[in-house]
Amino acid sequence: MNHLLEIRDLEVRFALRSGDLTAIDRIGFTLEKGERMGLVGESGAGKSVTGFSILNLISKPGYIAGGSIFFRGKDLAALSPEEMRSVRGNRISMIFQDPMMTLNPVMTIGDQMTESLMAHRKISRASAEALAVEKLQAVHIPSPEARLRQYPHEFSGGMRQRIVIAIALLTDPDLIIADEPTTALDVTIQAEIMDLLLELCTLKDMAMILITHDLGVVSQVTEKIAVMYAGKIVETGSTENIVARPQHPYTQGLIRALPGSREPGSRLYQIPGSMPNLSAIPKGCAFHPRCERAEEVCRREVPELLKRGTFQRLVACHLVGV
Amino acid sequence: MLEKSALVTLNKVVKHFDISGGFLEQLRFKGLRPRLEQKKVHAINDVSLAIEPGEILSVVGESGCGKSTLARTVMGLYAPDSGEIYYENTRIDTLDSTQMLVHRKKMQMIFQDPYASLNPRMTVRQTLEEPLRFHQPSISETEVRDRVAEVMEQVGVNPVWGERYPHEFSGGQRQRVSIARALMVDPEFIVADEPISALDVSIQAQILNLLMEAREQRGLTYMMITHDLSVVAHVSTRVAVMYLGTLCEVAPAANLFETAKHPYTRALLSAIPKLGQKKPRHIKLKGEVPTPIHLPSGCVFHGRCLYANERCRREVPRLLALSSGVQVACHGVEEGRVLD
Ligand SMILES: Nc1ncnc2c1ncn2[C@@H]1O[C@H](COP(=O)(O)OP(=O)(O)OP(=O)(O)O)[C@@H](O)[C@H]1O
Ligand SMILES: Nc1ncnc2c1ncn2[C@@H]1O[C@H](COP(=O)(O)OP(=O)(O)OP(=O)(O)O)[C@@H](O)[C@H]1O
Ligand code: SF4
Ligand SMILES: [Mg+2]
Ligand SMILES: [Mg+2]
Numbered sequence: 256m257n258h259l260l261e262i263r264d265l266e267v268r269f270a271l272r273s274g275d276l277t278a279i280d281r282i283g284f285t286l287e288k289g290e291r292m293g294l295v296g297e298s299g300a301g302k303s304v305t306g307f308s309i310l311n312l313i314s315k316p317g318y319i320a321g322g323s324i325f326f327r328g329k330d331l332a333a334l335s336p337e338e339m340r341s342v343r344g345n346r347i348s349m350i351f352q353d354p355m356m357t358l359n360p361v362m363t364i365g366d367q368m369t370e371s372l373m374a375h376r377k378i379s380r381a382s383a384e385a386l387a388v389e390k391l392q393a394v395h396i397p398s399p400e401a402r403l404r405q406y407p408h409e410f411s412g413g414m415r416q417r418i419v420i421a422i423a424l425l426t427d428p429d430l431i432i433a434d435e436p437t438t439a440l441d442v443t444i445q446a447e448i449m450d451l452l453l454e455l456c457t458l459k460d461m462a463m464i465l466i467t468h469d470l471g472v473v474s475q476v477t478e479k480i481a482v483m484y485a486g487k488i489v490e491t492g493s494t495e496n497i498v499a500r501p502q503h504p505y506t507q508g509l510i511r512a513l514p515g516s517r518e519p520g521s522r523l524y525q526i527p528g529s530m531p532n533l534s535a536i537p538k539g540c541a542f543h544p545r546c547e548r549a550e551e552v553c554r555r556e557v558p559e560l561l562k563r564g565t566f567q568r569l570v571a572c573h574l575v576g577v
Numbered sequence: 578m579l580e581k582s583a584l585v586t587l588n589k590v591v592k593h594f595d596i597s598g599g600f601l602e603q604l605r606f607k608g609l610r611p612r613l614e615q616k617k618v619h620a621i622n623d624v625s626l627a628i629e630p631g632e633i634l635s636v637v638g639e640s641g642c643g644k645s646t647l648a649r650t651v652m653g654l655y656a657p658d659s660g661e662i663y664y665e666n667t668r669i670d671t672l673d674s675t676q677m678l679v680h681r682k683k684m685q686m687i688f689q690d691p692y693a694s695l696n697p698r699m700t701v702r703q704t705l706e707e708p709l710r711f712h713q714p715s716i717s718e719t720e721v722r723d724r725v726a727e728v729m730e731q732v733g734v735n736p737v738w739g740e741r742y743p744h745e746f747s748g749g750q751r752q753r754v755s756i757a758r759a760l761m762v763d764p765e766f767i768v769a770d771e772p773i774s775a776l777d778v779s780i781q782a783q784i785l786n787l788l789m790e791a792r793e794q795r796g797l798t799y800m801m802i803t804h805d806l807s808v809v810a811h812v813s814t815r816v817a818v819m820y821l822g823t824l825c826e827v828a829p830a831a832n833l834f835e836t837a838k839h840p841y842t843r844a845l846l847s848a849i850p851k852l853g854q855k856k857p858r859h860i861k862l863k864g865e866v867p868t869p870i871h872l873p874s875g876c877v878f879h880g881r882c883l884y885a886n887e888r889c890r891r892e893v894p895r896l897l898a899l900s901s902g903v904q905v906a907c908h909g910v911e912e913g914r915v916l917d
Contacts, residue, residue, distance in 0.1 A: 297777040297778065298777050411865055411866065412640070441639040442639075442804065442806060442845065442848045442849060443639065443845060443848045443859070443862060444639075445848070445850075446847075446848035446859040447859075447861070449850070450859075468777065468778060470778075470852055471807070471849070471850035471851055471852050472850045474850070474851075474852050474853055475850050475851075495853075498853050499853060508779060509778055509779065510852065512778050512781070512782040513778065513807065513852060514782075514785070514805075514807045514808050514810065514811030515807040515810070515851060515852060516852070517811065519810060519811050519812075519830065519831070520789070520812070522786050522789070523782040523785055523786050525779065525782040525783045525786055526779035526782070529747050529749055529777070529779070529780060530777070
């Protein structure tokens with residue numbers, strides 16, 4: 256069967272003067288139509304680079320060093336630049352943490368929306384505007400016709416992010432990649448934006464990759480999770496399973512470190528140390544210097560991402576399922 | 578004058594920012610008559626609050642509601658437009674900088690971005706020694722060295738880092754250094770403005786543990802600002818909820834998370850995403866946050882409140898003490914219209 260998205264052995268490197276650094280180390284996953292996946296992990300784990308590589312937005316000194324990305328059965332790496340443009344922003348859309356990365360401060364919302372549409376489709380200005388109004392309605396912006404004439408600075412942060420979502424929706428994409436879409440927003444507004452994304456995905460049978468370090472958010476809106484550490488996926492499976500019974504010591508640590516799970520005022524569980532630099536990734540399991548359970552084999556051999564024991568998921572840890 | 582049991586007391590504190598700009602920017606015409614128009618941000622409006630010794634008081638509320646302004650005003654970094662601030666029994670908002678010096682030492686501040694608050698050209702050792710020499714000019718070299726070593730050990734800053742510069746550290750390590758610097762002069766009261774927001778989950782736990790340990794070992798009192806409500810629930814003894822520069826509710830942390838009273842607090846708490854909870858069930862607010870330039874009449878929250886009525890639009894609700902140390906500023910709660 257064809258997956259909507261299938262990534263195999265993806266490898267991304269940065270060519271620096273001091274030598275090549277591997278930011279993404281042979282990761283793979285699949286996504287079906289309408290499926291929502293969370294990509295989680297600490298800063299520097301490689302979440303954004305993964306998202307960017309799907310859209311072929313890795314720029315120098317970065318480059319895709321290996322692997323393949325199939326989208327609706329086609330290898331994205333084999334597409335011509337024009338073909339890629341018709342996929343990016345059309346079949347796949349991306350939403351960033353800062354809405355101003357998408358919005359042009361000196362253009363009205365209406366002009367930005369119609370131009371973006373007209374770049375992807377043969378469509379008249381009038382029908383483009385009608386579509387823009389429809390999408391602004393879909394993201395619950397009141398009086399959309401009037402709002403089209405306004406500039407980004409005339410909107411609050413939460414409304415700007417809604418507009419970015421409306422722009423991402425213009426072409427009815429099959430996949431939306433949302434990179435920390437609510438990190439810059441307040442909790443109340445964050446909850447509204449997450450509701451909105453969930454509603455739109457369900458309504459349009461749209462798949463989503465949600466990139467975030469917030470496990471609470473991920474557990475509410477996604478069906479599956481991939482946990483990343485130092486450029487690798489270390490655990491992946493159904494969200495419900497992983498949140499309830501994490502198996503990789505890193506995932507376990509991330510969940511145990513959350514204040515919500517402890518008696519107020521008590522000492523929080525802490526993972527010692529911090530994520531390594533790409534230039535100094537430890538041998539064997541990259542997590543071993545921070546891992547309480549590390550044994551000799553962990554220092555020596557890289558654990559493969561495999562189904563281990565009877566667990567319904569893939570884990571890259573020598574000590575799981577033995 | 579009344580003896581105060583509180584460590585820090587705020588009485589009807591108001592802080593506005595004038596953003597009118599120069600003469601020409603203020604000039605407006607009404608018909609043909611020129612007049613000067615002043616624009617003000619009403620950042621803090623009539624805030625009264627007493628922080629008791631040993632508390633961890635958290636201040637929460639949406640971005641721009643005035644949390645940082647409140648913190649900076651308490652620390653004496655901004656002068657209030659009106660109202661009074663006391664440290665124990667001394668009024669401190671009227672002191673000049675030499676008189677303030679004694680209090681400076683007792684009150685320390687930790688910021689969100691440890692990189693911006695550390696001097697990039699000073700080694701960790703120099704950073705830690707500076708406040709000590711400043712506040713205790715007569716201190717001996719050996720005392721300085723012992724003190725630095727002691728604090729470094731307490732906050733888990735490896736002594737070999739002493740000769741390094743801030744850019745050589747990760748965010749978590751830098752935040753440890755800035756906490757160490759705050760602890761150098763043996764403070765009693767620490768204001769921490771988003772001390773962990775820039776850090777990863779695993780590092781957040783390290784820093785929160787450090788702050789809680791320091792409190793236990795040194796009997797510190799904190800005023801803490803963080804937008805992460807699960808962190809608030811974990812570390813605070815009491816929580817002050819702010820909306821548009823006004824306190825809506827002040828309550829013991831345990832009470833607040835069990836039985837929030839104010840309609841805004843309820844909406845805010847319902848929005849916390851919880852691990853393993855499938856469907857987000859948050860209370861949706863009407864409308865948008867108004868700007869603090871044109872403050873709404875009556876209750877500042879009325880435009881977004883599901884319980885607002887005529888009185889709410891007209892009359893500013895006062896912070897009333899309910900049982901069990903809870904204070905709420907809401908006509909609806911007072912009249913029993915807002916039910917549990
Ligand atoms: N242009 C670049 N040059 C060199 N290294 C880079 C570049 N862009 C990213 N990296 C490195 O690639 C790694 C992965 O970065 P990425 O932005 O994907 O992390 P992330 O998981 O999205 O983190 P965050 O939560 O901070 O956004 C990091 O170690 C980063 O330093
Ligand atoms: N120096 C200043 N000059 C003018 N206006 C200011 C100044 N500092 C803050 N403000 C305004 O005062 C209000 C309160 O700002 P403050 O920084 O205290 O909010 P906050 O609650 O700390 O927000 P955040 O959660 O985003 O840090 C805001 O409207 C802000 O724009
Ligand atoms: S005073 Fe009125 S408007 Fe304000 S929160 Fe209470 S019920 Fe709502
Ligand atoms: Mg990122
Ligand atoms: Mg602030």
